[in-house]
Amino acid sequence: MSIRTIWRKSLNVVMLSLTGACAAVTVSVLLFILGYLAWDGASSVNWDFFTQLPKPVGDVGGGMANAIVGSGKLLLLASLVGMPIGLLAGVYLAEFGGKTFPFIVRYTTDLLNGVPSIVIGIFAYAVVVVPMKHFSTLAGGFALGVMMIPIAVRSTEEFLRAVPTNLREGAMALGASKWKTVATVIVPAAFQGILTGLLLDVARVAGETAPLLFTAFGNRFWSPGWNQPIASLPVMIYTYAISPYEDWHRQAWAAGLVLLALVLVINVVSRVVMARRAAFLRG
Amino acid sequence: MQTAIPATTPVAQEASLPLRFKIRKLNFFYGPKQALYDIDLDVPTNRVTALIGPSGCGKSTFLRNLNRMQETIRDTRLEGEILLDGQNILALDVVKLRKRVGMVFQRPNPFPKSIFDNVAYGLRINGYKGSLSDLVEKSLRRAALWDEVKDKLSHSAYALSGGQQQRLCIARALAVDPEVLLLDEPCSALDPVTTAKIEELLFQLKDSCTMVIVTHNMQQAARASDFTAFLLDGRLIERSVTSELFTTPKDPRTEAYITGRFG
Secondary structure (H helix, E strand, C coil): CCHHHHHHHHHHHHHHHHHHHHHHHHHHHHHHHHHHHHHHHHHHCCHHHHHCCECCCCCCCECCHHHHHHHHHHHHHHHHHHHHHHHHHHHHHHHCCCCHHHHHHHHHHHHHHHCCHHHHHHHHHHHHHHHHCCCCHHHHHHHHHHHHHHHHHHHHHHHHHCCCHHHHHHHHHCCCCHHHHHHHHHHHHHHHHHHHHHHHHHHHHHCCCHHHHCCCCCCCCCCCCCCCCCCCHHHHHHHHHCCCCHHHHHHHHHHHHHHHHHHHHHHHHHHHHHHHHHHHHHC | CCCCCCCCCCHHHHHHCCEEEEEEEEEEEECCEEEEEEEEEEEECCCEEEEECCCCCCHHHHHHHCCCHHHHCCCEEEEEEEEECCEEHHHCCHHHHHHHEEEECCCCCCCCCEHHHHHHHHHHHCCCCCCHHHHHHHHHHHCCCHHHHCCCCCCEHHHCCHHHHHHHHHHHHHHCCCCEEEEECCCCCCCHHHHHHHHHHHHHHHHHCEEEEECCCHHHHHHHCCEEEEEECCEEEEEEEHHHHHHCCCCHHHHHHHCCCCC
8 A cells, every 4th residue: 555545545544533522522411411411410400309499598498389380481581582573584584585674684683693692681670670669471482582583584594495496386376465465475484494493593592591690680489470579590599509508509510400391391392393294295 | 089179259249358468569578578569469358369479478477467467576667557457557457457367387387285275375365255165176176176186185386287277376366256368388397288279178167267378389279269359579470369360371481480481
């Protein structure tokens, strides 16, 4: 074998090993996190965790029922803010508009997506908390909603663009106006994709902590209505993890596991949605 | 099953046929580029008019102007008159126009909905109040598809074969009872057996529907149409009764095309 051949073969082996190793590292990071959470958290996830309020500082026991419900309320509010705006803006970008305005919209959307979450928190603080003069669920939901918008916009636009043009022509040739075509043919055709995008968007903001620190703030009790500070899983994890109490550390692990499980469930649900629709279309 | 469908209009009666479309001095531009030059054409009612010509001659562009579909493309301009029953179509409401003038496209384009919902679509968006299932059945029968799908109306339209999907698109277009059906190379994506079925379908529909069909298949034009127009480079070269155009063409370019010297 010549030198060139040896060099070529060695390079092949090195690159294959390197790329394979990096792929393995990626997978193992996730497995490591899952493993750690499962190991430390699984034993603490019990009925109490889901049903009881946090005990006073220093007492052992209690749960995070208020944080679970709190995260739920915050995500609901965030969806009400983020989904309609994101969906309709995505429809605009994909179906209407000329050259300049859509370009500006896409660019600023991508910029908004890159804004650090804590800055979004400050923004929500200035816009909602200061006028109201107190922390609230509304402020937290607003902050998370703003974070949801860019992904909702872009993902909706992508899925709408993926719908073939001949469907649009078919509808218009039957006498449908542009808006009717979009609403009755295009959006339904892209619906599963859009829904999946929105669900994954929710899953992503479910774990955001920084914007909640000074909007929803936190609460050791139930938070009725929308006007009071509210507990959430990510903030609870933060509070408990940096505390000096072993019992709280355990509960923080449990919360981490529950949060991850929530994200996993959302992912699975969206795959099921996609699969069922694909099955229907195949006949 | 018939495999050859003769054109049937006797020459003597041609002059007295009512005209569904009168197109006068039609010029069409894609931006600065002109695609159609000074086209004058009559489309008789309840007959099949075929448009033939080499690729890129403007047949589809011309056809798509008849239901104003070219307006959906940016930067296009239309000059001249297109009269539908005497009225300029640019003065009509475009939604109402497209109910009267339906279109079937080259590749079948059923919606990702059930077979029933596909056919009912035009009815629903136009606010039809009566019995949808009756009309859906009627349209599917007219499109010769009813027997094949009557047990699976709730199934996805995508489960059908290509030929069935095209007949579904025809049924969908027929559901709103158009006066005119524009067909843009409807069989080019289909096999010969299915093509024959669709040609037979057009023959049966003729009595109640004026049809304009673009085809690159001259044999199809000869089989299925009453009148044929030959277009070349955006100009209308010749238009006559189909049998005459194919046996005794008047223009040498027509003769060159139909004898296969180019195209």
